[in-house]
Amino acid sequence: MKHLRLGVNIDHVATIRNARGGVHPDPLRAARIAEAAGADGITAHLREDRRHISDADITRLARELTIPLNFEMAATEEMLSIALAHKPHASCLVPEKREERTTEGGLDVAGSHNTLRYYVDSLKGAGIRVSLFIEADPRQLEAAKAIGADIVELHTGAYCDAEAAAARGQELERIRKAAAFAEELGLECHAGHGLTFGTVGPVAAIPTIVELNIGHFLIGEAIFAGLDPAIRKMRNLMDDARQAVA
């Protein structure tokens, strides 16, 4: 059995940190916990509006992580120069719109290959592996191959969002076919977006996918896994302090 890599996206640890503007919770601390728990890599998306991960987070992650950093970025000059300064293990190019809540669709590589090729060449020239976040569409896979990408990451959002079993099955089939085509083309195949405990299984079972990137659900779930011990610890600290002066 070939090991399926898990990339943990820590963006939303930064979302919670930024709600108060301080330093807690620290995405680097989350990254270390992820590593200890079996993550093979850490993914962080430095958005143009810096709504979660900050420039300083990227600096610290690039300097201190001992597992690979997958730097998600829009294809812009600003992000390219940040990637070149830090030389992460990989950069994943994603479409980015200011008004969107999250990355809502894949890159149109087929329609914008001339622009994208420049970013792929520049990143690869610096020794950074390049991934393109795309829909599970053979046209996009062919275009990704044509402009020299190393990796494609297939968008699993439509599969995860599909409510009816038939629609979900169709989306899964599209992902399965695209993952097989990626292998034929010699592209490493990753997948992610919206994956949960309930949806990960069928995607993880696709043999030609080598890595899954998962974030939002894990950070949300961590609240429930961690709330009980956090409250108990606070309860104990309060009770101990009162007892000490009683």
Ligand code: PXP
């Ligand atoms: N892969 C890519 C390219 C993404 O943009 C995201 C979201 O930032 C993910 C994976 C992870 O998605 P989620 O946070 O929904 O698990």
